Amino acid sequence: MMNAQDTVASRRALLKTGGLFAGALMIPGAVSAGMREPSARGAPESLIPQDFYHPSRQAVTQPELATATRQPAIHAPGVNPQLLKRALAALERHGSRIAKRDRIAVADFSTGSSLPRFHLINLEDGRTVSKLVAHGSGSDPAHTGYLQRFSNQNGSNASCEGAFATADYYVGKHGRSQRLIGLDPTNNNALDRAIVVHAAWYANPDMIRERGMLGRSQGCFAVGESELTEVFNRLGPGRMIYAAKV
Structure with a gap:
């Protein structure tokens, strides 16, 4: 049977081990996030609606429409x-x-x-x-x-x-x-x-x-x-x- 001092020492050891284990679980996530960041920075087009780059959208703008329909004097x-x-x-x-x-x-x-x-x-x-x-x-x-x-x-x-x-x-x-x-x-x-x-x-x-x-x-x-x-x-x-x- 453990005495009171042994019990306190065991709990301290358990808490220390648990803290190290939790830190170990957190490290892969942090490394993974760090690895994903450059990829996200390098692929902005995948986050932009495709029709933003559509040629018809680029060609047809309000000023150009006005020019196309304006009749010269x-x-x-x-x-x-x-x-x-x-x-x-x-x-x-x-x-x-x-x-x-x-x-x-x-x-x-x-x-x-x-x-x-x-x-x-x-x-x-x-x-x-x-x-x-x-x-x-x-x-x-x-x-x-x-x-x-x-x-x-x-x-x-x-x-x-x-x-x-x-x-x-x-x-x-x-x-x-x-x-x-x-x-x-x-x-x-x-x-x-x-x-x-x-x-x-x-x-x-x-x-x-x-x-x-x-x-x-x-x-x-x-x-x-x-x-x-x-x-x-x-x-x-x-x-x-x-x-x-x-």
Whole structure:
């Protein structure tokens, strides 16, 4: 049987041994944590959501979206600003049907046929080339040189208003011509009516010197015979012509 002193000594020894054992249990954990720390520091991407690095997230930012959708101001010399604004709105409205958006033509039928009113506009820099263009006889029955009315009706021989998409070239009774597709309710019969771009003797500048105005078409955009090649080169298929009166 142990006496009191032996019992106290045994308890002291047990506590000392237990403390050493507990410390030994704690050491592997501390070593393991120390070994894991460099690994955690070296792999931050595994802790970051994958979509943070997604290319589409990097490319599409609010400032870039604003830049992509912002339309630059176009200043086309000699073009009525109100008409140009309407033409650009039509380009946006019919955007999916206009394949090429770098250049447009605007026919300003507010002015007389003695003035260059067929404006070929480069939308990238605003540079504009303006040509003479005739309107339809049905739009000006008294042959005043000014368009009085539009019509979309077959047999009217009148010019029609709205946005047109330039289509293919062909050779017809007026020689080289370009078909047009009417995009608005006010000109959607253009293809059936054979409303096209072509050259005509009565749209040459000497008509103005002789009569003070151009002759009249059957509703087509008739330009001078020496101007047709340049008009075709500047327009080409897949662009927009906008005709209106403001």
